[in-house]
Amino acid sequence: MGGGLVDVDVALVGGGGAASLVLAALARHGVRDVRIAVVDPVHRRGHDRTWAFWDQPGNDLDDLLSASWSQVEVITPGAHRTLDLAPMRYAMLRSGPVYDRAAEAERRLGVTRIVAAVEALDDDGERVLVRTGGDRPVLRAGWVLDSRPRPPHRPGRTNWLQHFRGWWLTADRPMFEPGRAVLMDFRTPQPARGVSFGYVLPVDSRYALIEYTEFSPHPLSGAAYDSALAGYHELLGLDPVRCTVREVENGVIPMTDGPFVARPSPRVVRLGTAGGATRPSTGFTFTAMRRQADQIARALAAGRPPVPAPAYPRRHRWMDAVALRALDRDLVGGPEFFGRLFDRNPAPRVLRFLDGATTVAEDLAVMRSARLLPMVTATVGDAAGRLHHRLAPARRPAWTIPPPVVGDEPPGSAR
Incomplete structure (x- = not known):
């Protein structure tokens, strides 16, 4: 050869x-x-692209971060939560x-x-x-x-996307609170099918990434993202005359079982x-x-084959499938679902769960956060869907991930 x-x-x-x-x-x-x-x-x-994630300080990424926060806000209509993440942090890393x-x-x-x-x-x-x-x-x-x-x-039985657009803003005077980030702000208008929220990642008092995100089956047009972002800026009380858009980030990430x-x-x-x-x-x-x-x-x-373990425990993939079904079939509302998750669990437990690092006992506590009847309905429907998939012939997905410019995930993916 x-x-x-x-x-x-x-x-x-x-x-x-x-x-x-x-x-x-x-x-x-x-x-x-x-x-x-x-x-x-x-x-x-x-x-x-920009990645936002949580971890514990004191590792090899410390010197690379653009910003990090020990407190984050989760906002739903009528409820404003400031969550202490210690001993963890929420961090932002540019590529x-x-x-x-x-x-x-x-x-x-x-x-x-x-x-x-x-x-x-x-x-x-x-x-x-x-x-x-x-x-x-x-x-x-x-x-x-x-x-x-x-x-x-x-x-999958449910095929959604996380899709978003973000503006990197520079303000001519202090407008942002650099000590905390907005993780999820559900005061945005909710789509007919799906969940939307905004978030704010401040680097300093005059520089921040502000994004509009949807969990839903289909991406929006560019004009629709810009309109949603402009509306979210107005909701935050930002004066557009005093802000300059320095960069724009877009991303599309699969959410599917x-x-x-x-x-x-x-x-x-x-x-x-x-x-x-x-x-x-x-x-x-x-x-x-x-x-x-x-x-x-x-x-x-160590001289072993380079094969990593599954990214998440099987039980977490099952829990995700049930949650996606409940959201997709409108059995639960997105702001209510995520609000209850953070209201009824310490923030570090929620973050560890989303990283696939919780124990079975912690998983049960997370499951108890949701309303029982909708989740039972979603669980039964998921079981029926799994049976159908086993009996039906395999077929290719009815949707595809929009191609990135190059590389291993859609451009601008901030998650």
Whole structure:
């Protein structure tokens, strides 16, 4: 197999957030003597997306963060909650520092980079041939970590999207409270089918990211997002004359109980959304991507196969499926559902649950937050839907994730 064929131990297909976290983790864990390649049509640099997530301070991300908050607000009509997250924090990370750290890791690890779009992966159980076009493969790898976006293996019983637009605003005078973030503000007009909310991530008193987000089956038009954002700014009491929009971010993230196949063949492992890292009930993805990256690096450092554990426990995926069904069938209202979740649980428990890190006892406490009858109805409907899927022939999804510019998740994904 000569003629320029590159042989490596691990190939990263897709070079966005998930691959960048893997590269950084490999360098951090001191992986040595592993031949690595990255195959992506574009070499990512700069700020093309923002991630917001929660964790505990004192880790390798501290120096990269744009801002973090120990308090957040959750607002529903008639109720304004200020939640203390200690010992956790809510944090904002822009992509530029992540890509920079990955680039430094590439240099330290001696990574081979191939600037091309992958068209096929041929896995024979021993090696994977990576094809970028034409008859000849360009790369042969022991393992492939594939973070390219793709729809689930089959359609879910509920298929929603988290879709949003955000404006990075600069104000000519102090307008924002830098000590706390607005996590969810449900005073926005609610769609006929779905949930909407705004949120505010202040970097300082004059600079903030303000977003309008929907959980619903379909994205909006650009004009509709702008109108919703303008309305949310008015609700916040911001003077548009005193604010300048410096950047715009958009994102579309799947929220579905359809299955994502994390290991489609013996030596191909999918990462990011394609590997099940997106939490179906919220669209949050970053923490699971980071967890996958750390597990892969630890495995390779120990000489084991780079196969991470499932992103979330099976019981959490079931709970998400029931919650999505309840919201989709209008058995519960979104503001009420999330309001009760935060009213009846300590904030750190809710955040750990959304990260897939709670115990069974904590999960039961979370389940008791919701009204009983609607959730029982949703549970029965979900069970019936599961039975139908088992009996019905497999079919492709009726919807697809809008393609990103490049990489492993939609551009601007802020979750």
